[in-house]
Amino acid sequence: ADRYSFGELRVSHEQNLIFADVQLSDLCSLWQEVKELGFATPNVGLLTNIICCPGGDFCSLANAKSIPVAEAIQQRFDDLDYLHDIGEIDLNISGCMNACGHHHVGHIGILGVDKSGEEWYQIEVGGNQGEVRPGRGASLGKVIGPSFARAEVPDVIEKLIECYLARRDSDAERFIDVVHRIGVEAFKESVYGNADQRAAHRRGQLASA
16 A cells, blocks of 8 residues: 555455555556455455455454355355356345344345354345446345354355346346346245245254253
8 A cells, every 4th residue: 555555545345455556557567466465356236246244354343254155155166157146136144133244235234143152143135236228226134044053154155146146137237136036035045945844944053952
């Protein structure tokens, strides 16, 4: 920042770093330096560009850890070409109902919850923080069903993505557009299966609580 942007470094609400007022002649040099530091991944607006609160690692209010969940998802989806095939998608994670990670307005939202002293994660789909298209404004995500253990979350996200890819009309139709077009039920079934399988999942949760 001292070298390229007059000592000014900003952090966006999407948790990306912004160098202000960089001269055009310095852009290439800046890019090369941030690339060496691992900060130049071209994934803005994609699945792994996650908004994530500090969670239980750093916040005394959190019900569950957030950062390890974000890292596990990023490790699962580490193919940049595949991320671009998936397209634009917002994934937000909050460690408690204070919602510092804005999980409720993520296309996919993850909320950490406490169950008898154990960390579980509730999944929502369909949230968005602005106008998606004319006549379709901001909305809150809908919970798809019972919560999951931390180790299960990457598998759940993968199933949601597979459901989206199988049902989109074209490469141009985004995840949030498909959710609005077909509703939540198809995504719920892709994760939990049919009604009998959902009931079995719920019984398993109650048994472990």
